[in-house]
Amino acid sequence: MITFENPVLEAIFSRRSIRKYTNEPVSREDITTILEAGQWAPSGLNNQPWRFMVITRDDPRHAALAECTKYAHVVRASAACICVMLEKEAMYSEMKDHQGAGACIQNMLLAAHALGIGTVWLGQIVNDQATSLWALNLSPETYELQAVIALGHPDQKGSSTRKDLSELMLEEF
Template sequence: MAVTGESKVMDAILNRRSVREFTDRKISKEEINTILNAGRWAPSGLNNQPWRFIVVRDPENIHQLSECTHYSGTVAGAPLLIAAFLDTENSYNRTKDIQAIGASIQNMLLACYDLGLGAVWLGEILNQNEKVNSILQCPSKLELMAVLAIGKPAPGKRTSSRKDLSELAFEEKYGQDWKE
C-alpha cells in the first residue's frame, strides 16, 4: 500500500522505490535533461556544484559497465545509466561535496519518479571505479560516486519499510523518547 503525503513533494519522497527491472522503452532526451536539471539544482556548499555526470545510453558501454558490479542484471537491463562523479579540482570540502552529490542523486531519483520512470542508486560498483572510469574515458580529476540505472519500471510490486521515527530522532538529548 502506498504511503500518502500531504503534497506532491511528500508523495514523491514517500512513494519512490528503487527499481531494478526495466522495460525496453528508451528514455527521451527531454526526460534525460529533466533528470540532469534536477541533479544540478541540488544544494552545495558555496554553490560550488562539485558534481559531474556522464550519460550512458550506448548498449556496448552499458554491457561493459554491467560487468563491473554484482548487480549486472540491473545495469544490463537499464536503457539509461547516469554516472555521478566528484570533480576533485572543484572540491573545497570533501565531506560537504560528497553530501552535495548525495543530494544531487536524490533529486535525480525524485525526478525519475515524477516522470513515471524507475531508478536505483548503485554504490557497489564503486569497487570497480578504475574500470568504470576507463570504460567511460573519464579524466583523472573525476572520482566516481555512484551510478544510477534508469528506465521505465517493469511491472511488479515494490515495497519498503523504515524504522520507527522514535528509533531515529530524539529531543535534544540522545536516547530520550521522541515526543510529538
C-alpha cells in the same frame, strides 16, 4: 503507505528502487529533466562539483559498466545509466562535496519518479573506482565516481519498509 496532498512529500514517501525495466527507451527530454533536477541540488559555496555522464543501452560503455558491479543484470536491463562523478579540481571540502553529491542524486531519483521513470541508486560500483572510471574512459586523477543511477520504464512495483522513527532518534523531542 502514507499519502499527502503535497506533491513533494508524496514523491518522497512513494519513490522506490526499481531494478527491472521494460525495453522502452527513456526520452532525451525526460533524461534532461532528471539531470536538471540534479543540477539544482544544494552544494557548499554553490560550487556544484558534480559532473554527469549518460550512458544509453546502445553505447558500448553500457556493457562495460555492467561488468564493474555485482548488479550487472540491473545495468544490462536499464535503458540508460546516469553516472554521477565529482570533479576533483572543483571540490573544496570532501565531506560537503560528498553530501552535495548525495543531494544531487536524490533530486534525480525524485525527478525520475515524478516522470514515471524507475531508478535504482547503484553504490557498490564505486568500490573499484579505477575499473569503473576506465569503463567510462575517464581518468581517476580527474574524477571520483559517486554513483550510477540505472533507469528505465518500470517493469515491477517497488516495495520497501522502514524502521520505526523511534528507532532512529537519539533522544525524544
